[in-house]
Amino acid sequence: MSESKILELCKRRVSCRNYLEKPVPDEIIANCLEAARWAPSACNKQPWRFVIVKDTELRRKICKEGFLPGVPMPWAQKAPVVIALCAKTNPITHGLAPMVSGINYQYIDIGIAGEHFVLAAEEQGLSTCWIGWFKVKYVKKLLKLPSTVKPVCLLTLGYAAEPPSPVKRIPLDELVRENTWKD
Amino acid sequence: MSESKILELCKRRVSCRNYLEKPVPDEIIANCLEAARWAPSACNKQPWRFVIVKDTELRRKICKEGFLPGVPMPWAQKAPVVIALCAKTNPITHGLAPMVSGINYQYIDIGIAGEHFVLAAEEQGLSTCWIGWFKVKYVKKLLKLPSTVKPVCLLTLGYAAEPPSPVKRIPLDELVRENTWKD
Numbered sequence: 001m002s003e004s005k006i007l008e009l010c011k012r013r014v015s016c017r018n019y020l021e022k023p024v025p026d027e028i029i030a031n032c033l034e035a036a037r038w039a040p041s042a043c044n045k046q047p048w049r050f051v052i053v054k055d056t057e058l059r060r061k062i063c064k065e066g067f068l069p070g071v072p073m074p075w076a077q078k079a080p081v082v083i084a085l086c087a088k089t090n091p092i093t094h095g096l097a098p099m100v101s102g103i104n105y106q107y108i109d110i111g112i113a114g115e116h117f118v119l120a121a122e123e124q125g126l127s128t129c130w131i132g133w134f135k136v137k138y139v140k141k142l143l144k145l146p147s148t149v150k151p152v153c154l155l156t157l158g159y160a161a162e163p164p165s166p167v168k169r170i171p172l173d174e175l176v177r178e179n180t181w182k183d
Numbered sequence: 184m185s186e187s188k189i190l191e192l193c194k195r196r197v198s199c200r201n202y203l204e205k206p207v208p209d210e211i212i213a214n215c216l217e218a219a220r221w222a223p224s225a226c227n228k229q230p231w232r233f234v235i236v237k238d239t240e241l242r243r244k245i246c247k248e249g250f251l252p253g254v255p256m257p258w259a260q261k262a263p264v265v266i267a268l269c270a271k272t273n274p275i276t277h278g279l280a281p282m283v284s285g286i287n288y289q290y291i292d293i294g295i296a297g298e299h300f301v302l303a304a305e306e307q308g309l310s311t312c313w314i315g316w317f318k319v320k321y322v323k324k325l326l327k328l329p330s331t332v333k334p335v336c337l338l339t340l341g342y343a344a345e346p347p348s349p350v351k352r353i354p355l356d357e358l359v360r361e362n363t364w365k366d
Contacts, residue, residue: 005188007217010218013221015223030355033355033358035190044350048358050358054361058362101315105315107286108290108291108315111297111298115222119189120189123188130291132284133284136285143364153286168227170229172217175229179326180234180241181328
């Protein structure tokens, strides 16, 4: 792999909100899940769990009823696959660490694993969109998740109907400092 | 890029706790930062900020005083670069969203951007280790971070002194369900 391939892929990945109604082959999803499975996590707890929602009625309900008021996402229903990225709650990383540092490392772990999935999808010609701001309790009940499994994010997955438009990024010199902050 | 390159990279990335005292070229770090900069984030807020710590004394202090009692990490001092992955706090994603959903999306975003950095480093022959469980207030003060910038994770970066040992992962059939949970 030449030196710039990851960067190329990170730049090519754009949140996609317009999908073709073309099914996604199971082996592509399996590759994405395998990439996600190898993510690093706090204390190697691997808190991620994945519910792959292909059922039309479940996807309709998530998209019609599962989003927060004021944030309609009719486009999401066209994506042939919705993935519920969930956290298996654990008393150490989910309970003790946030008490000590104020940081819930499970969410960092879910971000890492989810992005492994997303980059693997992108590499295979698929598009995705990370979705937060959904009704956590509604989706948890709809997908019959056990009490220890909490949906954290949704991902849409499918073939882009048109090339998604990239959005701007903050320039590096505003994001990075060396040694200490010094504005 | 052939279909399995991302998967190959995700599997090759293993947390490294033994580094050579060999400096990391600036252009490699710049590539990693550029990959991180293109990460997706809630409302495109791009909450990530990076402090690249190369100074020997600062690294010594982080490794001697910045870790939590009972979690000594003498190995971290050998890494020629320590990155403080920080969150620029924002009232919407950091205040409102956690109130509505109980999920702090900034941490997801930091996980995504940090892993872009990590995969770009891996691709360029470097090794890394994600570190949580450090003294957030101590590191914040040491690196002179402004009040709105909070250190969330540390990353070590350098050349591995020996091939790191991979750790086990939970098999996919325990992690994944289709449509609903159904144990």
